[in-house]
Amino acid sequence: MRRLFLLIFLISSGIQAQETDDGYSFSLEKAIRFGLENNYSSVNAQRDIDIAIKQKWEIIAQGLPQLGAITDYQNYLKQPVTLLPGEIAGEEPGTFVPVVFGTKHNLNATATWNQLIFDGSYIVGIQSAKTLLQISKNAKTKTNHEVKKAIINAYGNVLLAEESVEILEKNVANVEKNYNETKEIYKNGLAEEEDVEQLEITLLRLKNNLSRSRRMQDISYDVLKLSLGLPVETPVELTEDLDELAMEYFDMGLLETQIPVEENIDYRIAENRAQSAEIQVKLEKSKALPSLSGFLNYGVQGFSQEFTFFNSDQEYFGQSILGISLNIPIFSSGMRGARTQxxxxxxxxxxxxLEETRNDVLRKINSAKIEYEYSLENFQTQKKNLELSERIERKNQIKFFEGVGSSFELSEAQRQLYTAQQDFLQSMLNVITNKAELENLLDTTNYPDEN
Known part of the structure; x- marks a missing residue:
């Protein structure tokens, strides 16, 4: 039993986000799984499916037997009086005698069984309910795609912000060191004042960018928490690095993947709309058909001058009716025909x-493959650019402190390096987000028709 408990614990810990006293710790895959279960839109999409299931059974139940009962009790505080001709009671002709009919206390109890026998709109309604359920399931799939994409983008943006802060902190430290050294050299008369000022401009610009990046880091975390369905005050820790994640998202084979357009979620949603429109045509046509229903009821009545309905000697009188109702539409002055048209x-x-959606899906898949392929190529290009920019910056720094290079040349080399750093970070994020977009378009996830 102890081993079984340990096995269950290990399995559950492997598939759930790690929750600690200080918050949550997520890899990207764990974040996606967590978000698909807890994101507000995803939760409501699942509830829409639950509602559609109940609506389906509500419509089906309309054609099943309906049993109801009703009980009426009447106590005539003042019984109505009827006037009868006096001749009946031996009075003079032209006179009237007041008479009270019935008893002071009346009790009626009736049970009724209603059964729909045939109604064309009921048959169409069942088809409509099934289509509505499928619409809700496809909407859930589409929502999951959007939630997954939002989580990947948010997760990647947090990593991008963290990497940016880390790089900028290193850049600030390096430039600050160069700035202080150059100030000392200037004091000894071995450097120009412009050299000091140029480095100070670079340092101020870097500090400003660092401050902005730290704020963007906080904002990125809030966006991620929202996409995960977590309160924004919840501490969250990410366990992956941007460069490692980008390498995991390298998949040239994905560019060769093909799917039938009919399995794409956007096409399936458009197909649902066409099915719904077709059902509306059938519904209008069904309104020209006759409808037939039947009913059976049974009731009892009790009468008394006193309230004695619970006494064993109280007499009750039974009654029962069996009937059918046939409704035949005959003429609507063209109204039904106009609605059908x-x-x-x-x-x-x-x-x-639907045909437009087919072409649009093909276009989106082709475009997403092009974007993803370019992002893979651009990653390699930006990586090479960064290596070159780092070498150029180091060479210019050496030249500057040896007195054979100007502060302007060093500043330009540094600016080029900082741009290359950000371009490389963005290229890694593009690999991740572009693959996510392509995977969504190629996803053929479908809910089984089990309800």
Whole structure:
């Protein structure tokens, strides 16, 4: 039993985000799984499926037997009086005798069984309920795609902000060291004042960028927490580095992946709209068909001058009715035909939009592959540019302190290095986000039709 408990613990700890007393710790995959379960939009999308399931059974139940009961009790505080001709009671002709009919206390109890026998709109309604459920499931899949993309983007932006802060802190430390050394050299008369001023400008610019990057880091964390469905005050720690994550997202084979357009979620949603439009046409046509329903009821009545309905000797009188109701639409002055034509036109529009969606999905997949392939190439280019910029900056720094290079040349080399650093970070993020976009387009996840 102890080994079983340990096994369950190890399995559960491997698939859940690590929650500590100080907050949460996430890898990207754990963050995605956590967000798909806890993101506000994802939770509500699942609730939409639950609602659609209940609506489906609500519609089905309309064609099943319906049983109801009603009980009426009447106590005539003042019974109504009816006037009868006096001749009945031996009075003079032309006179009337007041008479009270019935008893002071009346009790009626009736149970009724209603059954729909045939209704064309009911059959169409069941089809509509199934389509609504599928729409909700596809909407859930689409929401999951959007949530996954948002989490990947937010996670990547946090890593980008952290890397930017770390690089800028190193740059500030290096330039500050150069600035202090150059000031001492200037005091000894071996450097120009402009050299000191140029380094000071660079240092101030770096400190300003560092301050901004720290603020962006805080904002990025808040965006990530929101996409995960966590309160913004919850501490969160990320366990991956941007460069490692970018290398994990290198997948040239993804560029060769092909799927049937019909399995793309955007196409399936457009197909749902066309199916709904077709059902609306069927619904309008079904309204021209007759409907047939039946009912059976049974009731009892009790009468008494006193409230004796719970006495064993109280007499009750039974009654029962069996009946059917047939409703036949005959003439609507063209109203039903006009409505049917409207729905047919809407259906034709939905079919045209479906064809447009097919082409748009193909375009999006092709475009996403191009973007992803370019991001892989750009990553290699920016990595090489960074290596070159670092070498150029080191050479210019050596020249500057040896007195054979100007502060302007050093400043330009540093500016080029800082730009290359940010471009390289952005290229890594682009690899991650572009792959996520392509994976969403190629995803064929579908909910089983089990409800």
């Amino acid at each position: 409207q729905k047919k036109i809407a259906y034709e529009q939905a079919i045209l939009e």
